Amino acid sequence: GIQVEQSPPDLILQEGANSTLRCNFSDSVNNLQWFHQNPWGQLINLFYIPxxxxxxxxxxxxTVATERYSLLYISSSQTTDSGxxxxxxxxxxxxLTFGGGTRVLVKP
Amino acid sequence: SQTIHQWPATLVQPVGSPLSLECTVEGTSNPNLYWYRQAAGRGLQLLFYSVGIGQISSEVPQNLSASRPQDRQFILSSKKLLLSDSGFYLCAWSVSRAGEAFFGQGTRLTVV
Known part of the structure; x- marks a missing residue:
């Protein structure tokens, strides 16, 4: 089946910093989504972006489908972006096949 | 608008007891329905998916089963729970293949 790899696995940011999260996938896709899982476990839809x-x-x-990757940019990070x-x-x-996730901690 | 309901939110069950988790979707018809499990706080594993009433596809061999008795109802069951069944179970729906998927709030199951 299709493989999905996310990087980095962990990210620590100072509040106000910018960051880029990457998602690589092994085959052509019909759907690609980004989610944020909050501390209560709920998956929040961020983008539907094939x-x-x-x-x-x-x-x-x-998402650059021809090169099989997607990037998520967080600008001016806030503590509520943690998760x-x-x-x-x-x-x-x-x-849907999920990647392993990127754990983000934004420090005040 | 469409909504997805999943209950209970938390559950503590003894080893060997049965399990029934229910998920219902409102505001759409003939959705694709999914059950995922998340262990150790990272990585969701697809357990079952259904494209219609009575149509269930299983992704991994396990101690669980799923049923879809009605168009917008998806049930996850077990006859006898194992310790390894503990985890966070999430139900999801999408309007079609390759459509955007939406998740319920999840059930945190602890088997003791």
Whole structure:
């Protein structure tokens, strides 16, 4: 099946800093999503982005499907950005495959 | 608008007891439905998915089963829980193949 790798696995930021999270996948995809898992475990949809670039406030994402990667940018990070960020992709099958996540800690 | 309900939020069950977790979706018809498990706080593993009533695909051999008795209802079950069944279980839905997926709030299961 399709493989999804996220980097870095852990990220510590000072409040106000910018950061880039990366998601590599091993095959062509029909769907790619970024999620933020909050401390209560809930998965919050950030972006549905099988290709192209999207922005939502301080967050933006770019997927280059032909090169099989996606990037999530966090600008002017805040303590509320802390949590685990997941990339998930859907290839030929009928299911989302998740990466291992990037655990982000934003310090005040 | 569409919403997904999953309950209970937390559950503590003894080894060998049965399990039934329920997930329902409102505001859409014929959704794709999924059960995921997350262990150790990272990485979600797909357990089951369903594209219609009575249609269940299992991703990994395990002590669990799933059923879809109604269009918008997805149930995760076990006849006898094992310690290794502990984890965070999440239900999700999407409107179609390759459509955006949305998750419920999850059930934290502890088997003791």
């Amino acid at each position: 290709s192209g670039t999207k922005q939502n406030g301080r967050l933006s994402a770019t 685990v960020y997941f990339c998930a992709v859907e290839g030929a099958g009928n299911k």
